[in-house]
Amino acid sequence: MRADRLISIILLLQNRGKLTTKELANELEVNPRTIHRDMDALSSAGIPVIAERGTSGGWRLLESYKTNLTGLKAEEIRSLFLLPSLHLLKDLGISEDWHAAREKLLASLPASFHGQAKDVWDRIHIDTSSWRQSTENITAxxxxxxxxxxxxxxxxxxxxxxxxxxxxxxxxxxxxxxxxxxxxxxxxxxxxxxxxxxxxxxxxxxxxxxxxxxxxxxxxxxxxxxxxxxxxLPTYDVEVELSPTILSRIRFTGRFVQQIRLEDPLSNGWIPASFCFDTEEEAVQYILGFGSQIRIVSPAHLRKVIYHRAKSLVEMMENEN
Structure with a gap:
């Protein structure tokens, strides 16, 4: 809504000092003409917005002007109480500070908002760690x-x-x-x-x-x-056909595959697919892991590489026996 956008402009200028038309347009996701119309509306309403020309110019508020717009919508309150990544806060050494600040923010809100704010903690949790987390040692x-x-x-x-x-x-x-x-x-x-x-x-x-x-x-x-x-990043594209028996495993591919495109099944039930790896070696290791359940369509050179790799593996096992 336009009223919300006008308030946002005032708060942005008050907090950041000076912004260009382009910066305001990007921040509010509108076109520059809209910003110019909004500035005319603010001026007509008595808000002292000043346009400075030149390479270092932009829009700013009269230095003596301060707004006391502090009202928060329910959606804005919920966004403030989303828990950021806890382990990253611990890395920075500010997890306790963050919890204390959250409690102070909650105390500053009207009692009618307390239930909505607390409700966020029980409904949305953000965890950016991986399932097999390996903590890096950052000495400095x-x-x-x-x-x-x-x-x-x-x-x-x-x-x-x-x-x-x-x-x-x-x-x-x-x-x-x-x-x-x-x-x-x-x-x-x-x-x-x-x-x-x-x-x-x-x-x-x-x-x-x-x-x-x-x-x-x-x-x-x-x-x-x-x-x-x-x-x-380097790319190595591979066209294959997949046995339908491994389709569920392909949907949860490992770290090697960057992207996969699956097409409609062929008459024999096998599924054409496109893989994208970083290198040929990653493609070899990945495809070998599925044995005879992946057929290579292209590149032809990859078929030869995998054939010789598989042959050498069989020979090694035969010699061990």
Whole structure:
């Protein structure tokens, strides 16, 4: 509704200081023309919104203006009381603080809302851990976390995926949890890089300070970085036919398969499917695990590789007997 959007604009400007038309449009999921009409409506209603022109311009409220809009809808209250990932809060050392803040927030609400807020805890629970959780040892996590608030450069020693160890002077910018894995985002010269936190062996503060980029947004950086990483991943596509007896197992495939497309069964009952692996070796290991229940359509080279792999396995077992 438009009234809700106008209130949202006022609160956004009050909390963030200044926003461009594009930023407001993205935040509220409308087009820029709608924002301009909303600003006209706010001005007509006596709200002191000011438009600043130029490259660093945008919309802002008159500095002396403050709104006391604090009303919360039932849906907004429920969203505030959703429990975030508890084990990630424990990693950050703020699980007790979060529970205390939740109780204070609950106490600040009218009594009529207490039942709705508490009801959320018994109906929705968010768990981002995997079934076979393997906790990573992050030796420098406390230092990495503290560095985000000091704007001082860090000297980190880290181990690359290939085992090589390096030293780097970095400007701390953020921490991101992907599932249960933490990543450290930092500036290195004019670049921004991502380090797996568990591979940072040590981190020491330096006396050298730095200025955070004015336009840096951690969530936007992570989204763009993730997309670039996904697009850069190698792919190995395989066309197969599946025995109907393994269909239930295929729907819950292991870690190797990135995506599967199943088609309508053939006249013999077998089901055409498309697999996408990272590498040929992953395809070999996965398909061999199903034995004669998967027929390879393409690539033809993969059939030869699996044939020779299976033949060598049989020969080894025969020799052992």
């Amino acid at each position: 996590f406390a230092t990495l976390q503290e560095s985000l608030w000091q704007d001082k450069k860090l000297l980190i020693h880290y181990e690359r995926a290939d085992g090589e160890r390096r030293e780097r002077m970095v400007s701390p910018l953020g921490l991101v949890a992907k599932s249960s894995t933490w990543y450290f985002i930092a500036g290195v010269g004019q670049e921004i890089r991502t380090y797996r936190a568990s591979r940072i062996l040590s981190a020491q503060f330096t006396d050298e300070t730095f200025e955070r980029p004015a336009d840096y947004n951690l969530a936007e950086y992570w989204e763009q970085s993730s997309q670039q990483f996904i697009q850069s």
